[in-house]
Amino acid sequence: MLYAAIRSGGTYLRRDLCNFNYSVPFSVCRQHKALQYHQFLDKSILRSLINKVVTYSSSTKSNKLIMPEEKKPQIVFVLGGPGAGKGTQCSKIVERYHFVHLSAGDLLREERAREGSEYGTLIEDYIRNGKIVPVEVTCSLLEKAMQNSGKNRFLIDGFPRNQDNLDGWTRQMADKVNFQFVLFFNCNEDTCVERCLARGQGGSGRSDDNLESLKKRIQTYNNDSLPIIKHYEQLGQVKQVDANPSAEEVFKKVEDIFSEAGF
Ligand SMILES: Nc1ncnc2c1ncn2[C@@H]1O[C@H](COP(=O)(O)OP(=O)(O)OP(=O)(O)O)[C@@H](O)[C@H]1O
Numbered sequence: 001m002l003y004a005a006i007r008s009g010g011t012y013l014r015r016d017l018c019n020f021n022y023s024v025p026f027s028v029c030r031q032h033k034a035l036q037y038h039q040f041l042d043k044s045i046l047r048s049l050i051n052k053v054v055t056y057s058s059s060t061k062s063n064k065l066i067m068p069e070e071k072k073p074q075i076v077f078v079l080g081g082p083g084a085g086k087g088t089q090c091s092k093i094v095e096r097y098h099f100v101h102l103s104a105g106d107l108l109r110e111e112r113a114r115e116g117s118e119y120g121t122l123i124e125d126y127i128r129n130g131k132i133v134p135v136e137v138t139c140s141l142l143e144k145a146m147q148n149s150g151k152n153r154f155l156i157d158g159f160p161r162n163q164d165n166l167d168g169w170t171r172q173m174a175d176k177v178n179f180q181f182v183l184f185f186n187c188n189e190d191t192c193v194e195r196c197l198a199r200g201q202g203g204s205g206r207s208d209d210n211l212e213s214l215k216k217r218i219q220t221y222n223n224d225s226l227p228i229i230k231h232y233e234q235l236g237q238v239k240q241v242d243a244n245p246s247a248e249e250v251f252k253k254v255e256d257i258f259s260e261a262g263f
């Protein structure tokens with residue numbers, strides 16, 4: 001069957017060896033380092049590969065996943081200005097609806113702090129200057145975190161933040177997930193700034209909770225992130241919440257959205 005799959009160029013699904021633990025087409029897997037030298041694999045390895053085949057469809061010749069939509073991980077993107085309350089609301093959603101919260105900013109900060117990280121200095125430079133880290137770094141961190149969680153419902157907070165994020169996600173992840181909607185926390189600029197400064201004064205330890213970084217972050221948000229929200233709005237995929245009231249009031253609206261969406 002494996003040989004048939006390879007010869008026919010058909011798509012079949014298998015787990016692991018690929019950079020995501022959900023099934024992906026062989027033609028995509030083949031690009032993975034682990035399979036780059038597949039021609040040198042001996043029979044026993046090939047046999048074990050055959051065991052890993054989950055489904056094979058000789059009728060499908062594209063690179064598209066065969067995995068049914070309902071089995072793919074469900075994704076909600078959470079967007080809004082710096083300090084709009086994305087993280088605060090995500091914690092509440094996690095408690096109530098059992099999502100896994102993945103904050104792109106947190107993942108980048110973790111990677112920056114990781115000993116031996118080749119991206120530490122680059123990430124610090126981008127964060128301090130309110131710029132958006134290249135998607136290759138962020139998307140890989142997100143994918144790894146999804147993989148490691150072993151779960152199937154994710155709030156992806158602070159991503160996609162610009163066109164580069166969106167393009168990279170579309171290339172690397174879009175086919176592997178079941179995208180639900182964008183949860184957009186719309187908050188006045190002054191409120192955002194006040195909240196971030198208060199967070200900094202409260203000892204957040206973040207190198208960007210200061211006025212100088214905030215000016216740049218807000219500029220980046222207006223120039224680069226808002227167009228992404230508008231893009232999803234045009235597709236009818238944005239659920240907007242007024243993020244100015246208290247966290248409890250905001251969460252009531254969030255609950256309405258998630259309940260209505262069937263979670
Ligand atoms: N509705 C709210 N009313 C008042 N304060 C809030 C509200 N929501 C969050 N906060 C506070 O504002 C600060 C920023 O909130 P949070 O970290 O959730 O924002 P964020 O959108 O995730 O920020 P960032 O994008 O900078 O990571 C925190 O100190 C939080 O406690």
Ligand SMILES: Nc1ccn([C@H]2C[C@H](O)[C@@H](COP(=O)(O)O)O2)c(=O)n1
Pocket residue numbers: 082083103104105106108126127130131132133134138157158159160161165208217
């Ligand atoms: N998609 C992302 C998300 C975050 N960053 C960097 C740049 C942000 O200013 C910083 C902090 O993010 P936050 O915690 O405020 O969501 O992290 C990025 O480059 N790309």
